Amino acid sequence: MARLKRVVLDRLIRYYRFLADVSDGRRADTVTSSRIGAALEVDPSQVRKDFGTVGLIGMSRVGYDACEVCRTIRTVVGFDRPYGGVLIGAGKLGGAILASAEVDRYGLRIVAAFDSDPFKVGRHIEGVTILPIRVLATYVMEHQIRLAILTIPPSAAQPLADLLVSCGVEAIWNFTPARLEVPRGVLVRNQRLTAGLGEIAYHLKGPRRAVRHRDYAAAIEGADAS
């Protein structure tokens, strides 16, 4: 199969999340392209085309096997192949990531955390031991770590990225605002926490939304009740 474009990959993951979530509730054996399309605001033709590119075959008059769709997407994206990752910077954001049960679902196993603060070293967060940054290079090489998660001050990001790449890391999940330079073949996925604020600021530039007094009353009542 040809390399999937980013937009297609993103849509496939949305389909997967939708189906995985829905099938938790009621047993959805089959699903049609228009059902997915309606829920996710994607054209049904687009859904069928995307399914076609990953080799999914539907059934006339019935739709697609929901389980097969999930399984296929998991395989195509690679969620079914666990890979080891280390977290660098055991601060609040680092702790939040370690605590997220979600990451497991997508194949990531965070096997160690690193921090330069001696008071943090030796402690455990969510079952993951915090090691001194001094042993990072050795650890990454010995355990053939493929992903590094950067939750550190931006100034430390580039030197660390250089070190990690030379130790064989193949992808960097960068939570710092720093722009990282890495050799071809290494993936940098920037995850700026503040990414949404542009859209939000632009939205709030508009005139203030009118709020009805009835809503106010109901809200206070609701808050009192809780």
Add this chain to the structure above:
Amino acid sequence: MARLKRVVLDRLIRYYRFLADVSDGRRADTVTSSRIGAALEVDPSQVRKDFGTVGLIGMSRVGYDACEVCRTIRTVVGFDRPYGGVLIGAGKLGGAILASAEVDRYGLRIVAAFDSDPFKVGRHIEGVTILPIRVLATYVMEHQIRLAILTIPPSAAQPLADLLVSCGVEAIWNFTPARLEVPRGVLVRNQRLTAGLGEIAYHLKGPRRAVRHRDYAAAIEGADAS
């Protein structure tokens, strides 16, 4: 000016960040479309077109006034109009957001945090007081809060969103994996922490990158030195 499309908005913000960062270092009075284009991998024509849509006029043979570009983009996006926001869920992720100096830069002023845990109520994180969730509705209405940041368990997200909307909140920055339903005119910006893992998993599906022994040696040496 017509409503900006999302892609244009995103590019404008990238230009802004690039110029704001660069001008910290050396005094860049003017900047050309090709300079920006090269740095950000955007076609120079695209840069000029985007600048045109926000009314920026360049100078032949010279380029654009870097300060004017920054100022104009700030105004167009709305970063120069501060707005109040509340954070709901003072956990690790919530703490990380409160600690981020970045949010101020984009117009957001987090004025209060809320949590249902009585042990957290009354404490302060980064100068922001944690209030009981009970007073949320009243607080939001009295202070005319426009943005709510959701860093809570997903199951609580929809009911809270309903409450917030009825209290006049106009935008929700949703860090939970829950899909939220809100009335037209209210913006939901989903900020899934795990968004990058699809691309990462897909990248790591490929064959393992070859690592040269020379890199290993250098890495260990570098780590020893630090």
Add this chain to the structure above:
DNA sequence: TAGATTGTTAATCGATTAACAATC
């Protein structure tokens, strides 16, 4: 002037949507 850059129009490219025969 010569040359570099803008501003804008035209051309290209790719992605999305529409349409419809084939299928069960």
Add this chain to the structure above:
DNA sequence: TAGATTGTTAATCGATTAACAATC
């Protein structure tokens, strides 16, 4: 069968890129 859905091709749409006269 009738009708709903797929799979796929053609048409449309919009975004990106190329080109180039105008400018300083």
